[in-house]
Amino acid sequence: MIFSTPLIKGRLIKRYKRFLADVELDGGEMITAHVANPGSMMGLKDDGLTVWLSLSDNPKRKLPYSWELVEVDGALVGINTAHPNGIVAEAIEGGQIEALAGYEALTREVKYGTNSRIDILLSGGGKPDCYVEVKNVTLKRDDSLAEFPDSVTARGAKHLKELVSMVEQGHRAVMFYLIQRTDCTKFRIAADIDPVYAAAFREAIAAGVEIICYDCHITTSEIRPGSIIPVIP
Incomplete structure (x- = not known):
């Protein structure tokens, strides 16, 4: 994903x-930006951190600025949860995700399960339909x-159970964790933060849901998937 306009630096x-989020731009102007991230953003919201914002030219937007990136200990982190689905979809279509190659069609936001929408549905190519749920990962404590x-995510646990249901119906189901950070080499579930989600994760794996995890290459110009990251217990 390439940012459509140059990002604007601030504090x-x-x-x-x-x-x-209130941000002081480099020129001294104080603005309020939209934060497209419902999570706790643990470790990413300390006062004084360097951030990068996009600026929309849509006159109907109440807040034209959106918070896109933050720099923490020299690493860039993408905090906008509106981007991961598109980043992963572009990578699949570009043949960059080997485990998800070989399908003829990719459709986004398809209704399935119990009042849910799957982020990406892959079909065709003589393969079972593949339901791909994408999660944005920004937390690093170790x-x-x-x-x-x-933070606790009842919605996330529901998504895992929906994927299990797809496996039981004979489909393929994938939970795709996209690490929007440049400083991580491994991944795990934060069971201490949400033990219910952790239990649902274990049950999903046992039922045949596949786990894929990638890190990202992040600059102030673009965000794209990098390498496969191992998932540890």
């Missing part, structure tokens, strides 16, 4: 009400170890 003043989730 984080505070994040509040989940979806708002050296080089990415974790998910960063």
Whole structure:
């Protein structure tokens, strides 16, 4: 994914009400940016951190600025949860995700299960339909170890159970964790933060749901998947 316009550098003043952040731009102007991230953003919202914003030219937007990246200990982190589905879809279509290659069609946001929508549905090519759920990973508490989730997510546990249901119906199901950080080499589930999600994760694996985890190459110009990252217990 390439940012459509150059990002604007600033300094984080505070994040509040989940979806708002006050930022001081490099020129000294104070603005309020939209934060497209419902999680806790643990470790990514400290006052004074360097951030990068995109600026929309849509006159109907109440908040034209969106928070895209933050720099933490020299690493860039993508915090916008609106991007991962598109990043993964582009990579699949470009043949960059070997485990998900060989399908004829890719469709996004397809209704399935119980009042759910799958992020990506792969079909054709003589293969069973493949249901791919994408999760954005930004949490790091230990050296080089990415974790998910960063807060309790009943919705995330539901998605795992929906994927299990697809496997039981004879389809292929994949949970794809995209680490939007440049400083992690391994991944695990943050069971201490959400033990219910951790239990659902274990049950999903036992039922045949596949786990794929990639890190990202991140610059102030683009974000794209990097390498496969091992999942540890």
